[in-house]
Structures are given as C-alpha cells and as structure tokens.
Amino acid sequence: MIVADRKSLQEILAMVADKKKILIAGCKGCVTVCNVGGLKEVEILAASMKIARKKDGNDIEIDVKVLERQCDTEYVAGISDVVGNYEAVISLACGVGPQFLSEMYRDQTFFPGVNTTFFGGATKHGVWEERCAGCGTCAIHNFGGLCPIARCAKSLMNGPCGGSSKGVCEVNKDTECIWDSIVKKKMESGRLEDLIGVKGIKSWKTARDGGPRKSIREELIQGNI
Amino acid sequence: MRLSYPADIKIIQVPCTGRVDILHLLNAIEDGADGVYVAGCLEGECHYISGNLKARKKVAYVKKTLTEIGIEPERVEMFNLSSAQGARFAEIAREMVGRIRQLGPSPIRKKNHAA
Amino acid sequence: MSELKSGSNLEKVLKAGHFAFTGECGPPKGANVAHLKEKLSHLVGMVDAVNMTDNQTAVVRMSSWAGSILMMEQGLEPNFQMVCRDRNRLAMMSDILGAYALGVRNMLCLSGDHQSFGNHPDAKNVHDIDSMQLIAMVKKMRDEGKFLNGDDIDVPPKMFIGAACNPFADPYEYRVYRLANKIKAGADFVQTQCIFNMEKFRDFMKKAVDMGLHEKCYILAGVTPMKNVGMANFMSKNVPGMDVPESLIKRLKGVEKKDQAEEGIKFALEQIEEFKTMKGVAGVHLMAIEWEHKVPEIAERAGVLPRPKV
Numbered sequence: 001m002i003v004a005d006r007k008s009l010q011e012i013l014a015m016v017a018d019k020k021k022i023l024i025a026g027c028k029g030c031v032t033v034c035n036v037g038g039l040k041e042v043e044i045l046a047a048s049m050k051i052a053r054k055k056d057g058n059d060i061e062i063d064v065k066v067l068e069r070q071c072d073t074e075y076v077a078g079i080s081d082v083v084g085n086y087e088a089v090i091s092l093a094c095g096v097g098p099q100f101l102s103e104m105y106r107d108q109t110f111f112p113g114v115n116t117t118f119f120g121g122a123t124k125h126g127v128w129e130e131r132c133a134g135c136g137t138c139a140i141h142n143f144g145g146l147c148p149i150a151r152c153a154k155s156l157m158n159g160p161c162g163g164s165s166k167g168v169c170e171v172n173k174d175t176e177c178i179w180d181s182i183v184k185k186k187m188e189s190g191r192l193e194d195l196i197g198v199k200g201i202k203s204w205k206t207a208r209d210g211g212p213r214k215s216i217r218e219e220l221i222q223g224n225i
Numbered sequence: 226m227r228l229s230y231p232a233d234i235k236i237i238q239v240p241c242t243g244r245v246d247i248l249h250l251l252n253a254i255e256d257g258a259d260g261v262y263v264a265g266c267l268e269g270e271c272h273y274i275s276g277n278l279k280a281r282k283k284v285a286y287v288k289k290t291l292t293e294i295g296i297e298p299e300r301v302e303m304f305n306l307s308s309a310q311g312a313r314f315a316e317i318a319r320e321m322v323g324r325i326r327q328l329g330p331s332p333i334r335k336k337n338h339a340a
Numbered sequence: 341m342s343e344l345k346s347g348s349n350l351e352k353v354l355k356a357g358h359f360a361f362t363g364e365c366g367p368p369k370g371a372n373v374a375h376l377k378e379k380l381s382h383l384v385g386m387v388d389a390v391n392m393t394d395n396q397t398a399v400v401r402m403s404s405w406a407g408s409i410l411m412m413e414q415g416l417e418p419n420f421q422m423v424c425r426d427r428n429r430l431a432m433m434s435d436i437l438g439a440y441a442l443g444v445r446n447m448l449c450l451s452g453d454h455q456s457f458g459n460h461p462d463a464k465n466v467h468d469i470d471s472m473q474l475i476a477m478v479k480k481m482r483d484e485g486k487f488l489n490g491d492d493i494d495v496p497p498k499m500f501i502g503a504a505c506n507p508f509a510d511p512y513e514y515r516v517y518r519l520a521n522k523i524k525a526g527a528d529f530v531q532t533q534c535i536f537n538m539e540k541f542r543d544f545m546k547k548a549v550d551m552g553l554h555e556k557c558y559i560l561a562g563v564t565p566m567k568n569v570g571m572a573n574f575m576s577k578n579v580p581g582m583d584v585p586e587s588l589i590k591r592l593k594g595v596e597k598k599d600q601a602e603e604g605i606k607f608a609l610e611q612i613e614e615f616k617t618m619k620g621v622a623g624v625h626l627m628a629i630e631w632e633h634k635v636p637e638i639a640e641r642a643g644v645l646p647r648p649k650v
Binding site: 008009040052 | 247254295332
C-alpha cells in the first residue's frame with residue numbers, strides 16, 4: 001500500500017496560520033492502514049492544532065471528516081455539500097487525495113497534511129518498508145522474488161556494488177543490501193547460475209521517466225461489467 | 226482509608242487505564258485542564274495484562290505533542306500503583322497538584338481569561 | 341587477442357607481458373589547471389597510465405574527460421572514468437564519443453558511490469544503466485560499431501575497457517562470479533579496490549585463476565600506501581567495502597608517529613613485490629591520492645622503473 005508520514009505540527013499550523021475555520025479530511029484507505037490519516041489520527045491532529053492555536057490566543061474551528069477513499073471521484077463527491085463551508089481543507093490522504101479534491105473543488109484550497117513516500121508493507125507493527133518503485137515492468141522473478149529497482153539504492157540489475165558490507169547498504173547501516181539477499185538466496189537454493197551473465201538494460205519507458213501514466217481498461221469503461 | 230487528598234482533582238474512573246485514549250488527554254488540555262494524569266496498576270500487575278503499558282505509551286505521545294506545541298510536557302503524567310495503596314494515591318495527588326501549582330495555569334486558560 | 345583493441349599504451353604494455361603500473365589522480369574542485377598539472381607532473385614517466393576520477397565519493401570536481409585531456413597535454417595516458425550515478429545512457433554514449441575524439445583510449449566503467457556520501461546529497465541519482473551494462477555498451481560501440489539502439493556509429497570509439505573489482509565486499513563468495521560477469525560483459529582489464537588483507541586476496545586470486553579469469557582479462561592489484569594509523573582506522577571504519585586487518589593497524593601503531601608513513605610505504609612495497617610474482621596478477625594500480633609526489637619514490641623503490649616503452 002501507499003505509505004506516508006505526517007508532516008510536522010509546525011508545518012501544518014503554518015499552512016493555515018491565517019485561517020479561522022478548516023476541515024481535516026481523512027481517508028479510510030492506505031493512510032488508515034499505516035496509521036497516519038485515519039479517523040484517530042485526524043481527531044488527534046484536530047485536537048493538537050486547536051490546543052496550539054488556543055495557546056496563541058488565535059482560536060481555530062476545526063471539523064473532521066473521514067472519506068471512504070480520496071482516490072475515487074465518487075467518494076470525493078460525497079463532501080460537496082460541506083466543502084464550501086471552510087476557508088481551507090487539510091487532507092491526510094496520500095498525494096492522490098488532495099489532488100482529486102483540488103480537481104473537483106476548484107474554489108477551495110487543499111493542503112497536504114502528509115508526505116507520501118513509497119509503496120510498501122508493514123514488516124512489523126509500526127514499521128513500514130519500501131518494496132516497489134512502480135517501474136511498470138515487473139521482473140522480480142529474475143531476482144528470486146526480490147526487487148532491486150526499488151530496494152537497491154542504485155537500482156542495480158547486476159549487483160551488488162563494491163559498497164555492500166555485511167549485508168548492509170553503503171548508504172545506511174539500517175538498510176538491507178538487497179543484492180546481498182538476492183545472491184544469498186540464489187546460493188542457498190543452488191541457483192547461482194541464474195546470476196551468471198549480464199541482465200539486459202532496463203527500459204524506463206513504463207516508469208515515471210516515460211511521463212505521467214494512465215491505466216485504461218476498455219472492458220471496464222464500456223458498459224456495466 | 227479516609228486519607229485526604231487535594232480537592233483540585235476531578236477523578237474519571239475507567240475499568241483499565243488501557244481504555245484511556247490520546248484524544249481524551251488532548252481534549253482535557255484543550256478544554257482547559259491545567260494538568261492531566263493517568264493512574265494505572267503497577268507494571269506487571271495490570272488486570273488486563275498490558276493496558277497500563279499502553280497507557281504509558283499514550284502519555285508519552287501526548288507529552289511529545291505538547292512539547293511541539295510549546296506547552297510543558299510535565300502537565301501530563303503516568304503513575305502506577307495498586308488499588309490497595311491508598312496512601313500512595315493521596316501522595317500522587319499531592320505531588321501532581323504541587324507540580325501544576327508551580328507550573329501555573331495552563332497557557333491556554335491564561336489567554337482565554339485575558340480575553 | 342592478436343589485434344590491438346584500442347592501441348593505448350596500457351593495452352600495449354599488458355599485451356607485451358610487462359608488469360603494468362598505473363596511478364591515480366583526482367581532478368581539482370574547480371578549474372584550477374595549474375594545480376592539476378602540478379600533481380600530474382610527479383607521475384610523468386613513473387606509470388603506464390593514470391586514472392582520472394569521476395566525481396569520486398560524489399564530490400563535485402572537474403569532469404574526468406576534461407581532466408583526461410589536460411593529462412594528455414602533459415604526456416601522460418589517462419584512464420578515463422565514468423560512473424553510472426550521474427549520467428543516463430544518452431549522455432554516456434555522447435561523452436564516450438567526445439573523449440575518444442579528443443584522444444582518450446582507456447575507459448573505466450564504474451557504479452559510483454551513492455550521492456549521499458558527497459557534497460551534494462540532495463541530488464537525484466541517475467543509474468539509468470549499471471556498471472555491468474555500461475561495460476557491455478562500450479564493447480558494443482567498439483566491436484559492433486553500434487549505439488545501444490542498433491544505429492551505426494559514424495567512426496566508433498575503440499576503447500580499452502576497464503572495470504573495478506572489490507574482492508573484499510560482501511557476499512565474499514560471490515565476488516569472483518561478479519568479476520567473471522564483468523569479463524563476460526567485455527572488461528579488458530580490472531583494477532581492484534585497495535588491498536590490505538593479503539590473505540583474503542590470495543584466496544580470491546586462487547579462485548579467479550581456477551576459473552581462468554586471468555587469461556581473459558588483465559587483473560591489476562590495487563595498492564594504497566597508508567600515511568599513518570589514523571588513515572588506517574578511518575578507512576577501516578568509514579569506507580564501505582574496505583578490509584583493513586588488525587595486524588596492519590597494529591604494525592602502524594607500533595612505530596612512532598613520524599615513522600608511520602615510512603612503515604606504510606614499506607608495507608605497500610612488500611605487497612607490490614608479492615604481486616609481481618602472484619599468479620593471475622598482471623600489474624599494480626597505485627592509489628596514492630593527494631600523495632602524488634610520493635609516487636616517484638615508491639616506483640623507484642618498488643623496482644618498476646623505468647616504465648617499458650612499447
């Protein structure tokens with residue numbers, strides 16, 4: 001799922017410093033799963049902001065609303081009756097949410113309350129790690145089911161580089177060297193020959209390098225399936 | 226035990242401090258409480274196993290948030306005692322009230338009073 | 341290997357069976373030509389070719405190809421370096437053509453240290469292709485006369501292709517296979533990361549020789565003289581993929597501070613002496629970074645002078 005980290009309280013307060021009535025919009029999708037933009041987090045942010053503003057003698061009125069998902073125009077349309085009641089809206093959804101909101105409600109100002117980071121999963125409660133870079137041409141089966149594009153700091157297809165030490169990436173001692181893992185996996189399963197030879201050059205056309213992407217499913221557009 | 230403790234404290238009873246939420250603590254501060262404390266079972270003796278441990282973590286989170294806002298984190302605190310420790314209960318109450326008196330009224334209330 | 345691939349001095353020296361001796365020089369952190377020429381002047385006549393590094397450790401310096409041209413003006417042969425971190429395939433092919441057109445004949449294909457190590461850590465890194473694929477690309481340009489997309493090149497660049505090899509990084513057992521891959525991709529020569537753990541290197545070379553890699557590619561052993569025990573400790577802790585044995589640190593600690601540089605040089609000379617006869621090792625790559633003025637002395641004492649004229 002998409003993982004995001006909440007912006008600091010100071011940064012969010014600065015965004016609406018001159019506003020007196022705002023809405024904080026949460027999302028029941030990915031940001032709820034990674035505990036950054038669901039109902040609980042939205043309420044905690046609202047309370048924290050109200051306390052901070054009260055302290056400065058500059059009270060702020062904050063309503064909260066949690067949408068089913070902010071990445072669907074059908075759900076985004078659900079707040080059309082109230083969205084105009086506020087001077088600004090802070091969205092705690094991933095980067096998609098505030099954009100969908102901005103596109104639909106052109107007269108309202110939307111602020112992102114989180115920094116969207118990566119596609120990943122929870123390796124244990126409270127810890128999320130990046131797994132996918134969305135390159136558009138998935139070939140993880142060539143690497144023992146592990147992705148070097150997303151998980152190698154240099155996206156090497158023929159790794160590891162000379163900086164790999166004790167299974168750790170040269171960039172950060174808390175980062176696993178994914179090539180160390182790929183090689184060890186191949187050695188353990190007796191399939192080292194899979195790594196002999198040079199892996200072909202990657203086409204980045206299907207990645208973000210090729211331009212903003214679309215996924216169009218004709219069979220779903222025409223008619224009701 | 227008929228021990229006395231300061232009248233400045235409003236007690237909210239919960240079946241276990243694990244029931245206390247971050248939002249409860251923040252709302253209390255927002256509504257003007259000068260201080261909030263959570264009194265849970267001794268660690269290792271929680272009737273519901275680990276509710277008091279979770280409460281401690283939540284108190285820590287609220288302390289951090291208050292620090293970010295510029296409010297003294299000492300206004301929120303976690304204490305542990307057993308239900309048999311009447312004297313300790315009164316002691317904690319006096320300690321917390323003493324601490325809050327020294328810190329003064331909540332910075333929120335000050336502004337409101339001025340207004 | 342009957343016909344010369346590039347005609348470079350380094351290639352000719354290695355082909356003739358001489359024990360090669362290459363050096364290294366970092367370009368200036370600016371356009372200070374005078375300082376660069378001063379550093380290079382110490383190396384003239386001492387080495388067969390000199391590496392001109394490419395934004396090494398992700399610190400911005402004059403580009404490797406420009407430094408290489410300046411080096412040639414001084415009568416030295418450059419080993420032009422290109423890292424995959426800063427250029428995409430278009431810029432790479434373009435720079436290779438430009439360097440070749442200006443007379444460069446040796447080229448090293450490297451991954452490049454991550455930009456977080458350097459002085460512009462906010463930069464976007466490129467890594468459009470990796471070092472293995474870069475080697476293959478240069479080989480394709482040279483031997484097939486084609487760009488990556490198959491188009492013909494109007495006068496192809498005939499480079500002598502080099503690569504780096506780190507026998508001390510992990511996973512250790514895989515390193516010799518990685519070297520084999522680089523050779524398969526087209527590497528004509530490799531320079532290893534600086535060696536301090538001789539025992540481990542002997543073991544690595546045995547594996548490489550068993551696989552016959554030394555017959556397909558010239559392997560140059562990397563040597564860096566330690567200036568003092570502080571440098572040894574720093575390299576051991578802060579440089580990724582570096583293996584500095586405790587015995588060397590102890591040896592340096594065992595002498596007075598003013599004698600540590602000499603002790604470091606003595607160790608390097610012992611290494612070079614062993615490399616001269618070690619099976620599979622075709623030469624030495626001396627990395628006396630910011631210590632270029634010591635190279636003539638080291639070359640003299642190592643008995644590698646005069647350099648062969650081929």
